[in-house]
Amino acid sequence: MTVMDRVRTTRTAPAAGALAGxxxxxxxxxxxxxxxxxxxxxxxxxxxxxxxxxxxxxxxDTVPPVQAVFWRWIIATVAVAPFAARQAWQQRSLLxxxxxxxxxxxxxxxxxxxxxxxxxxxxxxxxxxxMIMAASPVIMALYARLGGERLGVxxxxxxxxxxxxxxxxxxDGSLGFDFGAGDLWMFGAALSFATYSALLKRKPTEIGxxxxxxxxxxxxxxxxxxxxxxxxxxxxxxxPTTHTIGPLLYVGVFSSAVAFFAWNKAISLIGAARAGVxxxxxxxxxxxxxxxxxxERTGPAELLxxxxxxxxxxxxxxxxx
Numbered sequence: 001m002t003v004m005d006r007v008r009t010t011r012t013a014p015a016a017g018a019l020a021g022x023x024x025x026x027x028x029x030x031x032x033x034x035x036x037x038x039x040x041x042x043x044x045x046x047x048x049x050x051x052x053x054x055x056x057x058x059x060x061d062t063v064p065p066v067q068a069v070f071w072r073w074i075i076a077t078v079a080v081a082p083f084a085a086r087q088a089w090q091q092r093s094l095l096x097x098x099x100x101x102x103x104x105x106x107x108x109x110x111x112x113x114x115x116x117x118x119x120x121x122x123x124x125x126x127x128x129x130x131m132i133m134a135a136s137p138v139i140m141a142l143y144a145r146l147g148g149e150r151l152g153v154x155x156x157x158x159x160x161x162x163x164x165x166x167x168x169x170x171x172d173g174s175l176g177f178d179f180g181a182g183d184l185w186m187f188g189a190a191l192s193f194a195t196y197s198a199l200l201k202r203k204p205t206e207i208g209x210x211x212x213x214x215x216x217x218x219x220x221x222x223x224x225x226x227x228x229x230x231x232x233x234x235x236x237x238x239x240p241t242t243h244t245i246g247p248l249l250y251v252g253v254f255s256s257a258v259a260f261f262a263w264n265k266a267i268s269l270i271g272a273a274r275a276g277v278x279x280x281x282x283x284x285x286x287x288x289x290x291x292x293x294x295x296e297r298t299g300p301a302e303l304l305x306x307x308x309x310x311x312x313x314x315x316x317x318x319x320x321x
Contacts, residue, residue, distance in 0.1 A: 038269030045263035050285035052255035055247035065118035075252025084210035109196030110220030116189035124182025130286030137276030139194035144273035162280035162312025
């Protein structure tokens with residue numbers, strides 16, 4: 001190596017190091033940005049789903065559960081089709097290839113989960129529905145741990161703190177419980193939703209998010225079609241009024257098309273366990289909506305429980321993976 005070569009090497013080495021360092025900083029910023037977006041999307045889904053419990057409870061006396069869920073997915077399919085149909089058609093061979101996985105995800109996340117929620121709405125309050133559904137993040141975390149994901153001390157503590165707040169909230173300030181049939185239906189819904197969220201981590205990366213969403217909505221409606229026909233025969237139809245169409249449009253467009261897209265994207269960015277911590281905010285959101293829409297008052301004990309939930313969510317959602 002000549003003297004001039006040594007000089008060139010000396011001059012270019014720091015520049016190369018600077019470029020490498022700049023790339024690492026950019027990657028770190030991109031990762032933080034993706035994590036922040038994931039938390040935001042999980043929050044959007046949680047807030048929208050909180051409203052669906054109020055809407056579901058409002059339909060309990062007018063629309064049979066199976067019929068409500070069937071029309072929910074028909075409306076959701078119509079709402080998402082203009083945005084997803086092209087991608088779904090382009091990926092139709094992929095959708096056929098992974099039909100078994102998509103059907104399993106549909107069964108837990110679309111068919112069973114929502115049917116159980118509407119069934120629970122017949123005999124329990126919207127507040128109870130929201131609070132019991134907040135148990136699903138615990139199951140999500142267990143699934144994540146079984147899958148080899150390390151939760152970390154901070155996230156685990158945040159999850160436990162939020163879970164403790166939820167338990168106190170459900171028990172009216174104590175750890176004693178008196179669950180009715182509707183509450184038990186909601187525990188089944190929580191298990192089904194957690195299973196769906198865990199399955200999302202196994203979604204083939206080559207399938208687009210919109211194509212997957214449209215496929216699950218269509219399959220969900222098809223799975224419910226036989227039960228819908230039986231319900232029509234046995235229970236009869238429902239009268240289309242503002243008190244039935246309005247809630248159906250909300251759960252079909254917002255709670256299905258918008259919220260499911262946001263939740264699925266959130267899990268792809270931050271994982272089911274971390275998104276599940278944000279989901280603990282649901283009892284707080286439901287209580288707020290209950291105050292605004294139903295005039296339900298929140299006492300000091302409920303405020304303390306909500307503070308525990310918010311603190312736990314803050315710890316768990318900001319912890320590093």
